[in-house]
Amino acid sequence: MLDRAKETAVLPSSDPRSGWRVGADIGGTFTDVIALGPAGQVVPMKVLSTPPDFGTGVVTATTGVLAEAGAAPDAVTAMLHGTTVATNAILEAAGARTAVVTTLGFRDVLELGRLRRPVLYDLSWVKPVPLAARRDRHELAQRITADGRLDPAADEAEVRALASRLRADGIEAVAVCLLNSYVRPDEERRVAESLRAELPGVYVTASVDISPQPHEFERTSTAAVNAYVGPAVHGYLTRLEAGLRAEGVHAPLMVMQSSGGLLDAESVSHRPVQIIESGPAAGVTAVRRLAHLLGLPSVVAFDMGGTTAKASLIEHGEPFVSADYEVGGGMNVARGLGSGAGYPVRTPSIDIAEVGSGGGSVIAVDEAGALHVGPASAGSRPGPACYGNGGELPTLTDANVSLGYLSPDALAGGRVAVHPDLAAKALTTVAEQLKREPLDTARGAYEVAVSNMTTAVKAVTSERGRDPRDATMVAFGGAGPLYAAELARELGIATVLVPAHPGLFSSLGLLVADTELHEIAPYREELADIDALATEFAALTAKVTAELGENAVLERLLDLRYRGQRFELRIRLDDGDLTEDLLAAARARFHAEHQRTYGRAGGDDLVELVNLRVRGVVPSTVPLEDVLRPAPDDDRTPSTRECRFAAMTRTPVLRRADLGAEPVEGPVIVEDMDATTLVPPGARVHRDQFCNIVITWSAA
Template sequence: MHPSPLPGSEPGAESRPGWRVGADIGGTFTDVIALGPDGEVVPAKVLSTPPDYGTGVVTATTGVLEAAGAEPSGVAAMLHGTTVATNAILEMNGARTAVVTTRGFRDVLELGRLRRPVLYDLSWVKPVPLARRRHRYELAQRITSQGHLDPAVDEDEVRALAERLAGEGIEAVAVCLLNSHLRPDEERRVAEVLRTRLPAVYVTASVDISPQPQEFERTSTATVNAYVGPAVHGYLTRLESGLRTEGIDAPLLVMQSSGGLLDAGSVTRRPVQIIESGPAAGVTAVQKLAGLLELPAVVAFDMGGTTAKASLIEHGEPFVSADYEVGGGMNVARGLGSGAGYPVRTPSIDIAEVGSGGGSVISVDAAGALHVGPDSAGSRPGPACYGGGGELPTLTDANVTLGYLSPETLAGGHVAIHPELAAKALAPVAERLGRDVPDTARGAYEVAVSSMTTAVKAVTSERGRDPREATMVAFGGAGPLYAAALARELGISTVVVPVHPGLFSSLGLLVADTERNEVAPYRTELAGIPALAEEFATLTARVTAELGPAALVERMLDLRYRGQRFELRVRLDDGELTEQLLAAARARFHAEHERTYGRAGGDDLVELVNLRVRGVLPGGVSLQDVLRLPGDPAGAPGSRVCRFAATVSTPVLRRADLGAEPVAGPLIVEDMDATTLVPPGASARRDRFHNIVIHWSAA
C-alpha cells in the first residue's frame, strides 16, 4: 500500500470561503464546533462511538450544520483531531508489522536503551516490540558509518523477501537499514521494490519519517508509523466517505502532534505525526489565547473523560519535543518517565498526561487506599449516573454526588443524569473505607487533584520553571471543575476558563495553522557556513513547495554539549546565515540549558546535531473571532447543596450572569459543554473576551 492523497485533501484548499468545522474525538465525547462565514459559532457535543469513531464525527457534523441552517456543500474545511493512531498502540491492535534491516541488526528493537520508568520495580518488564522477532528480516547489505556501500542492496534478495512476506500475511513493513540517513536512496530502493511486489501492504522507509542517526530511535519511529499506518489510512478513508455521503466534499485536514494542521493525504503517509493529535489542538487554542491576553507563562490544563493533560506555553510558544514515547500506559516526553513505551522521533508538543478523567474509575486497593484511574468507563457503558449500564463508580459520579454537576442533564441536555445511580455505585467504595458516600466522593475529588499535580510539575518544575509564575488556562469537559483546586495546590493564583471550554480542542482546530516540518542530520560536509546555508535552503524549498510561497519559515538547530545523549532545540534568527547568527543560537542554548538543568558550558563544548525548518501557513481565522458569549444553557440561575470542607448552599450561575466585578465563591458556573467550580476562598469574574477568571485570595 502506497497511500495517495485523499480526495480534496490538497494543501491550501482549506482557505476557500465557507463554513469551517472542527471535530475532536475524546474517550467519552466527540466535540464539534462550526464557524460560519459571517462569524456564527455553533457547538455540539455527542457521546463518542467506539470502535467506529468516525460515525460520531459525521453525526455531530451534520447536526451542527442542521442547527445552523447551513448546507453540507457550504463546508469549506473539515479540521480533525483524532486518537485513532494512539489508540492502535495503547490497545495493541495495529497492523501485523514486519521490519527489514541490515544483517546483524535484527534485535535493535529488542535491545533498545537501558532506561526504566520505575527504577526499583523488579516486576516491570519492557514493552513487547510492535514487530515480533519472527517478523524481523535481515538483508545482506551494509551502509558504513562513512556512507559507503559494503555491499549494496541485492534487489533479487529483496524480491525473494517480498514473496516470503506475502506468505506470512504481513500488513505493514518498516524498512530500517543501518546508517540509512547517510544513503537514503539505498533504503528507498528497498521500500520501492517491496511496494511494487506487495501493493496491498503498507510500506514505510525510516528515512522518510526520521532521517536521523541512532538506529534504535529511527527503527522504532518507522515501526510505529507502519504499525498504525493501515488503521489511520482506513479510518480517514471511511471518514471521508461518510462525509461525502452527507454531501460534505471539503478538504480534510488533521491536527499534528506538533500543533499544526496537515492534509489527510500526507497524514496517511506519515501517521506517526498525529499520535498526539487531539491534545495538541487544545494546546494550540491556549497558545492563541495566551497571545491575546498577553500572558508570558501559561499552564494549559485539559481534563476530559479519560485523562488529564498539562502543557507549558512561554512567550507565546509551547514546548515542542523532538522525541517522546508512546504506549506504556501514556505518552511521555521527559527523561524520568521514559523507557515504558516506544520511542518516536517526530515533533510533538510536550504534554504530560495522567490517567484521571471524568470517566476514571474509583477503587480501593488491598491496603485500603483510595485510587482514581487509570481505568476508565469511557463512553460505553460510561459513568453509572449516565444510566447506560455502567456500574463502576467514576469521578463523574463523585461530582454529581458532591453537587458540582447538574443532577438532571449534561452536554446541553443530551446526557441525562441519575444521581441515585451515582450514589449506588459509590456505596461499596464508601463501605470499604468506612465512610459515608459524600465523604468518599470528596476524597476521590482530592485524590484526583493530587494526581494531576504530577502532570503540571512535569512540564514546569521538572523543566526548571516555577508554576507559581504562570496562569492556568483550564478546558476540557472536566477541567473547569478541578482547575481552581489544582491551582491552589500548586500555588497558582489565577485560572482562566475560556468560552466553550468543553469544546476548546475543537475550537483550536478552527484557529490552527497548516504546518510542515523538515529535518536533516548534521554531517561533516556541512561544517562550513555556506554548506549549512545550502542545506537550510534545501529544507526550506521542500516546505514552501508543499505550503506555497506565503508560508512563514522558521529555522532551528538541535544542540547539545559534547558527550550528552539529549539535545535542546533553539531558534535561528532570520536573515543570511552568518557566524553572528550561530553565536546568538549558541547563547540561547546556554541560557536554556542553565534554566532546564541548572548549569551551562562553553561554546567549545557545543555540538550541532540536527537542522530543522518549520513552515507555517496561517489559517486565516483569529481566536478573537470565535470568542463570543455562548447562548445560555437550559435552566435559570438557582442554587444547590455542595460538599466542600463543609456542606453549603452554592449559587448556580450562567456565564452571562458574571460581570467585571469579582463574585466570591463558592459558586458554580454552568455552560452547555462544561461546569466551572469556584470553591470557597476564590472569586470569579468575566473579562472582555468572556473568559471566566478565577482568582485565589492571598489568604
C-alpha cells in the first residue's frame, strides 16, 4: 500500500550556482531536456519520446545532456520534470480499474453528471464513459447531513465486507466520495483509512483530500480521476527516480503541476490529478517570466508540439488559473457551451485551451470530401512519414517539408533524418482523393491547421471578454514558430515573439519555475464575519507553511459569486490583517472582473463566498536571462530554398544569429536546433536584446 504519511516537501537547492539544474519535458513526439550549469552554461537536447515507457527517454536524454555538458551526474542538484503520464492514462483509457464508494442513493452521480453538451445540435454525440463502471460503484448505508451530522455513520463491518468484494473483483484504485463529506471530512477519511488497511497495494483516494468543495458530481469526478491515474503516476515516478539513481542522479525529483508550480514527487503521487496539464503549464510559466522581463501587459502563449496546439492568456504578469476544467474531451476547455465533453476536475490549473493539431497530426479527407487535420496523431512511433520510421499516413510535418518550410535534410540538430520523397508519397494519397496537386493539398492542410488553432486562442481571449488584438503572441514548441505568424494575422495580433530554445521552452520553464502548493477550504459563514474568516485562513496558512517552510510567500484568495450563480470567480485578497476595508476591496475587484468577463455586475448585497484558498510559493532564484542564451552558433551559412506560399518563392534560410536589430522583410525562414520559424510574405522580422525573434505585421 502507498504510504499516506505526509512529510514536508523536499525542495531542490534554490541557489542556481550550487550545481546543475536539469529540466525534462515529455511531449507526444519528442522528449526535451535543458541543463543549466553553475556558471550559466545552457545545454539543450531533443530526442524522440519512448512510449509506452516515457521514463526511459527522460533518463537517456538526461545522461546524454550531462555527457554533452561534461558534468557528472552527482553534480545535479535539481531534477525538474513535466510529464504527460496522467493525461495519457485518461486519453488512452489506460488507467487503473477504479471503484467508487459513496452514500446510499448516490451510486449514479458520475453517470448523471450535468445537463451539458459540447456540441448542442450533434445528435451523434455520446457522453464520456464513466471512469468507474456501474458494477464498480458501491454504496454505504450512511449519510452526512448538510449541517454535518452523521445520520447514521458508516458501519465498520459493512466497510470490511465491501473491501472483501473489491479485493475479489481485482480493483486497483478506490475513490471514496460520501455525500456532504466536505462538511464532515473525518467520516470520509475514516472510511478511506479502513479500506487502505483492508486493501494493501490498492490506491485509495478520499475526495476531501483532493477537492473538499460542494457539488457532488464535480467532487466525485475529481476523486475518480485522481484514483484512475494514481497507480500509473505513482509507478511512473517510482521507476523514473530509480532509473535516475541508477545513473548517479540523486537530486530530488520535482514535478510541474497544472497550476504552474513545482511540487515534490511524493506529494504528486498522493494527488496526481494536480499534474494533468503538467507539460503545458511549464511552457506558460516560462512565457509568464518572459512577459515580466519585457514588461508586456497582455500575452497569448501559443504552444504547438507534435500532437496538440495550446493557448493561454497572461495578463499583467499572471496567467488565468481556473478552478474547473475538463480532461479527456479533445479540447481541454471548461466554459460555456464547450463543456461537457470530458471528465470535470476541480483542482487549480492554468487556463489552457487545447486542440488536436500538432506536427504529427494526420491529414485526411472525410466522407464528404472535406480536408481535415487531426486530432489523430502519428506520435513518435511511427511518426510522420518523412522521418522514415515506417509511418505512411500524411501529417502536418510532411506537409511542411513538402512546402519547403522545414529542412529537407534533418531536424532536432541532425538527430532526426528527413526524407522529402516519403513526405511527398504520403501526401499524394490525400491529393488524389481531393483531385488536387500535392503542394496545393499541403498548403491547404497548413491553412486548415491555422483555422483550427484560432479556436484555442479565442477560447482564452474573446470568450473571456478579452480582445486578442491587444496582446502579443509568444510562440514556442517544436511546431509553434512555423504557424504563429499566420495565426497572429488571422487574429489581428500585430507582434509575435519566438524566444531562444523555442522547441524546448517548456523544459526551460521548469528551470525557472517556483515551488508551489495550494490549499482550499469550503466556507459556510457570512463574508462579513471577519473573525471566522481569519480563523479559517490561519488553518490553511499553517498547512502550507508546514509543507513549504516559513519562507514561503503566501497569497490569500476568495472564490466569490452572486447569490444563485453556479460558477465562481477567484479574487485575490490584499495582504495585511483582515478588515472590512480589505473585504470591500475584494468585493469591488469581484464586481469589476464580473463586468469584464460577463458584461454585467451586481451589488454588494448579492456577493456570496464559496471557498477560501491559500497559495504558497517558494520563488525560483534562477533569472530567465540566464537560460535565454541561444545554443552556440553552428557553422551553417545563410542559404535559400523554394517555399510554397501563394506561389513558389525563393526564400532565405537564416540562423537566429544572422538576424539583427534591423527588420528584414519576409518571406524568411529561421532555423534553430529545436524549431523552425516561418516569416511569411508581408511580415518583417528582427532580433531583440534577449535573442527573441520578433515578427511584426503592419497595421493593414
